[in-house]
Amino acid sequence: MTIIKENRLDQSDVLGQDVQTSAKTNWRRLFGLQEMGVYYALLLLIVTLTIITTYIGQSNYLSVQNLSNVIYQSSLIAIMAVAMTVVLISGNFDLSVASVAALAAVMLIGNADAIGFWPAAALAVIVAMSIGLLNGAIVQYVGINAFIVTLGTMTAVRGLVLIYTDGRSLSVANPDVIATMKSFEGGRHDGFWLVLVAGLALLAVAAFRIFQTRMAGKSLRPATLGMVVAGLFFLLVSWASGGELILRNPVIMMVVFTAIVWFTLSFTMVGRRVYAVGGNSEAARLSGINVTRYKLMAFVFCSGAAGFAGVLFASRLRSINPAGLTGAELTVIAAAILGGTSLFGGAGSVIKTLAGALLLYSLTNGFNILNLGANWQGLIEGVVVVVAAAIYTVGGTKAKSKTGG
Amino acid sequence: MQDNGPIMQLRGIVKGFPNGTLALRGVDLDIERGKVHGLLGANGAGKSTLIRILSGSYWATLGEIIWRGQPVQWDSPKAANDMGVATVHQHIPLVPTLSILENVFLGNGGRWRRSSAIRTQFNQLCERVGYWLDPDTLVSSLSIGERQMVSIFQALGTGADLIVMDEPTASLASEERELVYNTVRRLSKGEKKAILFVSHFLDEVMALTDQVTVLRDGLAVMRANTCDLDENRIAEAIVGKQIVALERQAESRVPLAVVGNDQIPRLELRDLASRGKLQKISMSVAPGEVVGVAGLLGSGRSELLHAIFGADKSATGEVVLDGKRVARDTGAAVKAGIGMVPEDRMAQGLVPDFEIWKNTTLPALGGVSMWNAIPVGERERDRGWEAIRMLGIKAISPEILVKELSGGNAQKVTIAKWLFSDVKLFLLDEPTAGIDIGAKTDILRLVRQLASEGKSVIIVSSEFEELLTVCDRILVMRDGQCIAERNARDTSEHELLLLAGGKSAATEAARH
Numbered sequence: 001m002t003i004i005k006e007n008r009l010d011q012s013d014v015l016g017q018d019v020q021t022s023a024k025t026n027w028r029r030l031f032g033l034q035e036m037g038v039y040y041a042l043l044l045l046i047v048t049l050t051i052i053t054t055y056i057g058q059s060n061y062l063s064v065q066n067l068s069n070v071i072y073q074s075s076l077i078a079i080m081a082v083a084m085t086v087v088l089i090s091g092n093f094d095l096s097v098a099s100v101a102a103l104a105a106v107m108l109i110g111n112a113d114a115i116g117f118w119p120a121a122a123l124a125v126i127v128a129m130s131i132g133l134l135n136g137a138i139v140q141y142v143g144i145n146a147f148i149v150t151l152g153t154m155t156a157v158r159g160l161v162l163i164y165t166d167g168r169s170l171s172v173a174n175p176d177v178i179a180t181m182k183s184f185e186g187g188r189h190d191g192f193w194l195v196l197v198a199g200l201a202l203l204a205v206a207a208f209r210i211f212q213t214r215m216a217g218k219s220l221r222p223a224t225l226g227m228v229v230a231g232l233f234f235l236l237v238s239w240a241s242g243g244e245l246i247l248r249n250p251v252i253m254m255v256v257f258t259a260i261v262w263f264t265l266s267f268t269m270v271g272r273r274v275y276a277v278g279g280n281s282e283a284a285r286l287s288g289i290n291v292t293r294y295k296l297m298a299f300v301f302c303s304g305a306a307g308f309a310g311v312l313f314a315s316r317l318r319s320i321n322p323a324g325l326t327g328a329e330l331t332v333i334a335a336a337i338l339g340g341t342s343l344f345g346g347a348g349s350v351i352k353t354l355a356g357a358l359l360l361y362s363l364t365n366g367f368n369i370l371n372l373g374a375n376w377q378g379l380i381e382g383v384v385v386v387v388a389a390a391i392y393t394v395g396g397t398k399a400k401s402k403t404g405g
Numbered sequence: 406m407q408d409n410g411p412i413m414q415l416r417g418i419v420k421g422f423p424n425g426t427l428a429l430r431g432v433d434l435d436i437e438r439g440k441v442h443g444l445l446g447a448n449g450a451g452k453s454t455l456i457r458i459l460s461g462s463y464w465a466t467l468g469e470i471i472w473r474g475q476p477v478q479w480d481s482p483k484a485a486n487d488m489g490v491a492t493v494h495q496h497i498p499l500v501p502t503l504s505i506l507e508n509v510f511l512g513n514g515g516r517w518r519r520s521s522a523i524r525t526q527f528n529q530l531c532e533r534v535g536y537w538l539d540p541d542t543l544v545s546s547l548s549i550g551e552r553q554m555v556s557i558f559q560a561l562g563t564g565a566d567l568i569v570m571d572e573p574t575a576s577l578a579s580e581e582r583e584l585v586y587n588t589v590r591r592l593s594k595g596e597k598k599a600i601l602f603v604s605h606f607l608d609e610v611m612a613l614t615d616q617v618t619v620l621r622d623g624l625a626v627m628r629a630n631t632c633d634l635d636e637n638r639i640a641e642a643i644v645g646k647q648i649v650a651l652e653r654q655a656e657s658r659v660p661l662a663v664v665g666n667d668q669i670p671r672l673e674l675r676d677l678a679s680r681g682k683l684q685k686i687s688m689s690v691a692p693g694e695v696v697g698v699a700g701l702l703g704s705g706r707s708e709l710l711h712a713i714f715g716a717d718k719s720a721t722g723e724v725v726l727d728g729k730r731v732a733r734d735t736g737a738a739v740k741a742g743i744g745m746v747p748e749d750r751m752a753q754g755l756v757p758d759f760e761i762w763k764n765t766t767l768p769a770l771g772g773v774s775m776w777n778a779i780p781v782g783e784r785e786r787d788r789g790w791e792a793i794r795m796l797g798i799k800a801i802s803p804e805i806l807v808k809e810l811s812g813g814n815a816q817k818v819t820i821a822k823w824l825f826s827d828v829k830l831f832l833l834d835e836p837t838a839g840i841d842i843g844a845k846t847d848i849l850r851l852v853r854q855l856a857s858e859g860k861s862v863i864i865v866s867s868e869f870e871e872l873l874t875v876c877d878r879i880l881v882m883r884d885g886q887c888i889a890e891r892n893a894r895d896t897s898e899h900e901l902l903l904l905a906g907g908k909s910a911a912t913e914a915a916r917h
Contacts, residue, residue, distance in 0.1 A: 267779050269770045276767055279756035286716060286747050286754065287768040287822065288739025346758050 037391050038339050038355045039229070041384075045359060049366045058369060064241045066365070068251070074361035075250035076101075076309045077328065078354055081335035082258050083305030085353045086265070088336055090298040091278035091345025092139060095150040096131065097306040098328035099157035104128045104310030105320045106161050109170045117180040121311045128307025129300050131157060136299030140292045154329065161322050171319030178318055184249065185315035191247035192238055199234030202227045223266065226351065250312050254354075257305070262350050274298065279346030334381070335360055338388045359384070410474060411435040412599045413459070413490070413567050418468035420454050420623075428454040430623040431468070436567060439597040441589060443604065443614035443631065447643055447813075447841035450620040452603055453495075456571050459601070460492035461485030486512065491565030493556050495572045495603075495839075501545035505538050509558045530558050533596065534588050550581030557588060568592065569601045572839060574609060577867075580701055586613055605841060607636040619643055640842060668692065669728050671861040672830050674713065677722035682708040684886045685722065690830070690861045695852060697876035697893065698865045699901045705885035706865045707748055710832040713863070714738050714745045726830060739768050744823030748834040748865075750812075754819035757808035761800060762789030764807050764818050769826035792821035797847055813844030820848065831855060833864040837871060849875045869901040881905050 046062070053061040060066070080097050087094045104124035111120040135153055139146045172178055206227035213224070238245060265271035276284040277294045285291045314320050338356030341348030360381060367377050415434040421427045429451045436442045446452045457463040458470070461479035469476050472488060479485045482492070499508045509530070510523050524540065531537045536554055544555060553573055560568050570589070574582040586609065592598045593615075604610050610617060610631070617634060619627040619642040627642040670689035678685040683705045690696050700706040712720040715731065715738040724731045724738075731741045738745075747753035755764050766785045771777045773784040789803025796817040800810060807815055816836060823831060833852070837845040852862050852875050866872050872879055873893055881889040881904040889904050 269774055269778055269780055272763070272767075272770060272780060276756050276759070276763075279758050280752070282747075282753045283756050284767070285735055286714070286745055288736045289767075290734075290736050346756065 037388065038352050038359065041338075041388070042355050042359045042362065045362050045366070049362070049369070053369060056370075061366075061369060062240075064237070064245065066369075067237075068246065068248075070358065070361050070365045071251050071254075072248050073365070074357045075248075075254040076312055077331050077335060077361070078254050078357040079257055079309045079312075080302075080306050080328070080332045081339075081353045081357050082261050082350045083302040084332050085336045085339065085341050085348050085350050086261065086274065087298045087302045088341045088343060089265070089278045089345060089348045090274050090295050091281060092146040092295055092298060093150060093343070094132075094135065094299065094302050095147065095329050095333075096135060096154040096157055097302060097332055098325045099154045099161065100128045100131050100303050100306040101310035101313060101328070102161050102320070102322070102325045103131070103157050103164075104307035105314035105324060106164050106170065106322070108311050108314045109172055109318075109320045110164060112172050112177045112181075113174045117177045117184070124311050124314075125304055125307040128310065129304040132300040132303025132306075133296070135303065136296035139299070140296050158326070165320070165322045167322055169319055169321045181315040181318050185312055187249040188246050189249075189252065190244055191252070192241060192245040194247075195234050195241075195245055196238040199231045199238060202231035202234065206231060250316075253312070258350055258354050265350060270294075275346055277345075331360060334385045337385060340388075340392050356388075411437045412473055413601075414469075414471040415455075415459075416469040416471065418455070418458060418470075419466045420451075420458060420463060421466045428623055429458075429465075432620065432623070432625050433628075434618055434625065436599045436601055437616075438566070438599050439593055440615040441593045441600045441602050441613055443602050443610040443617040444620065445604065445607075445610060445617065445639060445643055446620035447843060450643075451623040452620055453571065455620070456492065456569055456601075456603065459485070459490060459567075459569055461490070483512070486563050486565070489564065489566040490569065491560035491563050491567070492569040493553075493560050493571065493573055499544045499552055499555060499559075502543065504541050504543055505547075505555050505558075506540035508544050508555055509540075509562045511559065512563060526562070527558075530561055533561065533591070534558070535591060536584065536588065548581075550577050550584065553577060553581070553585060554588070557585070561592070565598075567599045567601065569603075571603045572605065573602075574604065574606065582609065589613060605839065607639055610639065611636055643842060671727060672713070672863075673723075673725040675723040675725065677709075677712050677720060677724060679708060679712050679717050679720040682717070682885055683712055683720070684884075686887050688880070688887070690863065692829075692861055693856050693859045694878065695856045695862045695864065695876045697872035697879040698863060698882055699869050699872055699879055700865070700882035700905050701867070704882040704905065706882050707834050708885065709882065710745060710834050710863065710865060714743055714832055716745070742827055742829035743832065744768065744826075744828035744830070745832040746816075746819050746823070746834060746836055748838070750816050750819045751808070754822075755807045755815060758806060760789070760804050760806055761792065761798070761810075761818055762786050762803035765789050765792045765803070765821050765825070768822050772826055788825055792818065792824070795824065796821055796851065813840035816840055816848070817844065820851065829860055831860060831862045831864075833862060835865055835867065837866065837868065845871075869898045869905075872901070873898060 050061045080101065084094060084097060104127060107124040107127050108117075108120045111123060114120075115123075131153060135146075135150055138144055138149045172181070206224050209221075209224045209227075213221075265274065273284065273289050273294055276287070276289060277291050281291050281295075284294075310325070313325065317324075335357035336348065336353045337343070338359055339349060339352030339354070341353060363381060363384065364377060366372075367374065367380075413434070413436040415432060418429050418432045418434075419427070420429040432451070432455060434442075434444075434455070444452055444455070454463065458465050461482040461484055464480075470479070471477070472490070477488065479488075485492075500511065503511075506523065506527055509527060527540050534554075534557070538551065538554065538558075544552060547555065557568075557570075557573070573585050577585065589600055589602065590613070593600050602610070602614055611634070614631045617627070617629055617631050617639065618625050619639060621643065627639075668691065671692045671694070672690040674686055674688050676685045676687055677683070686709065698706045698709060708717065711717040712722075713724055715724070715733045715735050718733065720733065724733075726741045726743065729741065731738055731743070735745075751757060756767070759767075762785045765788050766773050766780065770780050773788060774780045786803055792798060793800055793803060798810075798814045798817045798821070800814060807818055810818065820833075820836065831852075836848050836852075840848075849871065852864060855862055856877075864872065864876065873896070876893045879891045879893055879896060879901065880887050881891070881901060883905060891900070
């Protein structure tokens with residue numbers, strides 16, 4: 001292929017509206033509220049809580065014990081929020097996650113005594129995924145708005161839970177099942193070496209990439225910077241833990257799950273296509289991407305993850321109340337929004353969603369520690385979500401350049 | 406009120422943006438009553454910025470706006486509107502779920518949705534323009550041309566004295582354009598309105614306007630009465646002599662050698678049809694052949710491309726590429742080697758929030774990936790650079806988001822998407838609509854170049870002259886039907902217009 005070239009470039013490039021960003025690293029954007037806002041908020045909150053707890057003489061907020069508690073508490077919601085982020089990126093919406101998780105929990109508790117823990121857990125996740133398939137099929141093939149469809153399934157699935165349990169709480173009796181559940185959900189591992197090695201590995205990769213971009217004279221990418229921050233954070237945590245860092249199973253699962261989803265979204269063709277489908281589904285379709293399949297699979301994936309979270313939830317309590325997890329879908333969506341995920345599709349990051357979930361649970365945790373009572377919690381959380389969305393929107397319009405010509 | 410002087414004067418308008426871009430560098434403009442003033446310029450010359458300043462969407466950084474002899478400061482489109490400046494925007498902003506009547510009087514402050522006063526006013530508008538629409542039809546059911554008329558009505562409904570029209574004919578077929586021309590003439594000559602007419606079409610500027618201002622790089626480089634000009638001089642002012650020479654070069658192409666019969670056709674259509682949109686069509690395209698599809702809006706020209714590409718699920722019939730049947734699915738079409746550049750580049754062709762490089766590699770991700778699964782960022786960025794270099798996209802790096810590009814450059818990215826995989830058949834739907842002459846020439850040259858490499862191209866265009874320049878063979882479509890086929894050398898723009906417009910279609914049918 002030969003090259004069409006003219007000297008026209010020099011005419012309008014001086015003024016050309018197409019030229020906005022330089023090839024150099026755009027530090028202001030990299031550290032701007034849009035890119036990093038949720039991390040700043042999380043940091044700010046932790047620092048504030050630390051100062052207050054120290055000041056009023058309570059136990060140190062920053063203790064490894066307390067922080068790992070926060071992470072443990074947020075793990076279920078975080079898993080669902082990460083999966084929700086995928087649905088949001090693909091340009092859809094899922095309100096039914098909490099009901100689906102509750103259904104999965106009920107399926108597990110209701111059947112574990114009879115067929116054993118693992119078959120019941122598999123059944124629970126399969127049932128959850130089939131509801132995702134139903135959601136996706138109605139949205140994609142009938143063409144009803146996802147909000148309406150999942151509002152319906154949210155109510156209907158909660159109804160299924162009530163029918164199945166007949167409105168009563170269920171619990172497991174078989175001691176074998178109880179033992180499996182305990183070890184599945186409550187297992188603890190010393191993650192000191194794991195965190196240390198992960199931190200070092202992240203820093204090493206980041207250093208290599210910085211070196212690479214320096215040599216090539218190209219701009220630094222946010223992901224590299226994130227690696228540096230995360231690496232330092234991991235090292236800090238392993239240092240603070242003093243050689244023994246107990247991680248509970250759900251935390252490990254959350255981290256592994258998020259890492260897998262992050263890798264898939266950021267580095268694979270599947271991930272790129274999910275973003276493309278959400279960013280402009282018609283353009284994606286006319287580029288030969290099977291839009292329907294991608295959007296449908298996002299629903300199935302999200303419901304599957306919700307089912308898994310339900311299994312964890314049931315294993316934690318080893319009994320289930322039919323009203324369990326009611327309203328959790330809003331926390332899940334709030335976490336995704338705090339992480340800067342666009343409700344219009346095409347944009348979002350699971351790492352930031354994770355930070356959003358941690359932010360919400362740090363708030364809850366802070367309220368408990370400071371004995372502020374649950375009454376204020378809803379108000380503060382709501383304000384935080386709206387302020388976050390406002391920052392993203394205002395930052396977004398400012399960053400956008402108005403072009404002429 | 407001053408009646409003899411210019412109704413609108415701009416003095417030394419400068420507009421800078423926070424990111425350091427200087428879109429306008431001191432523009433003077435005089436618009437007189439009863440005159441049609443043409444505003445021309447390449448993409449990125451500052452036309453849209455100037456219009457937004459006139460219509461009150463932007464503040465001018467420096468300079469003066471003098472309206473009816475008084476300096477004014479507009480802080481919103483509403484303020485400009487109230488003083489008598491109305492704008493007909495390029496991307497017609499109407500509410501599709503409301504009726505024509507409600508759209509036309511959308512800005513009115515009346516209390517009731519329906520009133521007989523408004524109806525009378527609407528009828529008067531129709532009377533003035535000489536064009537009748539049913540006021541109760543929903544806008545969503547109108548064609549683009551009719552929508553354009555509704556937005557002109559909207560501008561008139563405010564009682565404006567200066568009407569700014571931002572490329573009102575860019576997306577219209579020639580018949581519908583005529584309607585807009587008539588309206589413009591009526592308003593300026595009959596009602597003594599001042600009209601600022603922005604366009605890319607030199608012929609319509611010549612035919613329609615009284616005065617012309619040409620912008621280049623934020624400066625007014627030419628200001629003259631239209632009668633003292635010809636198309637060549639305007640074109641030179643817009644882009645510089647170089648480009649005009651290039652276009653001629655493209656025109657004087659050598660016709661391709663006739664392809665032998667023993668070859669397998671690149672593309673074969675067997676009874677391809679789509680209910681209500683496209684009637685049965687069978688044809689074949691040879692390797693290296695450029696086939697033009699001439700037709701007005703709604704003639705089924707885009708539908709034909711969508712049916713070939715498998716984007717139209719309800720289509721029936723067979724599409725055979727290089728002797729192999731292609732399944733009715735866009736994924737299968739891309740895999741088989743068909744690439745499509747759709748009509749609406751931002752809505753159908755590009756992911757606006759993706760960088761240039763991500764858009765460039767979208768249909769052929771496998772080619773830049775490890776193990777056909779993990780795209781390699783470096784390779785993708787190299788593709789982006791290559792696209793910028795190959796097509797002369799005006800962007801400093803592939804990291805730029807495509808939504809920040811101007812029309813012509815965005816279009817080049819849409820085409821670049823298909824240049825990096827083994828695409829054998831290109832389907833181009835209005836690839837040159839709304840872009841400047843330079844970019845247009847680039848794209849037409851690219852089409853010829855693709856053909857010389859043995860690729861086949863089917864190109865749809867409203868600008869028949871363009872088809873004559875670049876095609877080997879031209880199909881004429883009307884009402885979802887292919888009504889004629891011409892060798893590009895044996896036909897003329899005039900004949901194509903007549904065929905597509907349907908005047909001689911009856912005789913044509915009789916002749917076959």
